Amino acid sequence: GQQVMQIPQYQHVQEGEDFTTYCNSSTTLSNIQWYKQRPGGHPVFLIQLVKSGEVKKQKRLTFQSGEAKKNSSLHITATQTTDVGTYFCAAITGGGNKLTFGTGTQLKVEL
Amino acid sequence: DGGITQSPKYLFRKEGQNVTLSCEQNLNHDAMYWYRQDPGQGLRLIYYSQIVNDFQKGDIAEGYSVSREKKESFPLTVTSAQKNPTAFYLCASISGIENYGYTFGSGTRLTVV
Numbered sequence: 001g002q003q004v005m006q007i008p009q010y011q012h013v014q015e016g017e018d019f020t021t022y023c024n025s026s027t028t029l030s031n032i033q034w035y036k037q038r039p040g041g042h043p044v045f046l047i048q049l050v051k052s053g054e055v056k057k058q059k060r061l062t063f064q065s066g067e068a069k070k071n072s073s074l075h076i077t078a079t080q081t082t083d084v085g086t087y088f089c090a091a092i093t094g095g096g097n098k099l100t101f102g103t104g105t106q107l108k109v110e111l
Numbered sequence: 112d113g114g115i116t117q118s119p120k121y122l123f124r125k126e127g128q129n130v131t132l133s134c135e136q137n138l139n140h141d142a143m144y145w146y147r148q149d150p151g152q153g154l155r156l157i158y159y160s161q162i163v164n165d166f167q168k169g170d171i172a173e174g175y176s177v178s179r180e181k182k183e184s185f186p187l188t189v190t191s192a193q194k195n196p197t198a199f200y201l202c203a204s205i206s207g208i209e210n211y212g213y214t215f216g217s218g219t220r221l222t223v224v
Contacts, residue, residue, distance in 0.1 A: 033212055042215040043213070045211070
């Protein structure tokens, strides 16, 4: 099946630094979605990117899809301790709105 | 408030036992999904159902079974055939009309003792 890779696997930053996670696939990603999972919690939907080269912003978070729709990125400006968690990208694969999830990037923010 | 309820939150299973994880939603969503998450890993699809009385296997269905007798309910049974069942199990749903992302339940942590 389709594989979706994310890098880096882990990222430690000081509060106030920026953070970026990248999502890559060898095949075209359809309806790219991003989720955040707090430690001990469940994934929470953040946003969906449908078009190639699309950019969407949510406060300090910027989501972008690549021109060929084989990659996507999430950038957080000036991280805060509330940003701690694991960020997953996902894409719809096949019928039934099935999502294939990326491997995730775990973000830790230190004061 | 609308949402997805998973129970129990923690479950301990002995070797050779079947256990059933509950997933109930009051969102009136058509499609429901079961994912498995291992520590430090992504989510892998076990089974999904788009309508009542119909379901399909996901990527790792072996050792699991499901039913969808009601729109609101999608229970998952972890059978004794599942050799490594210790994991975090997440149930999710979406509306069949417009996909604005999955709504997840709070999960069930299953441990084999």
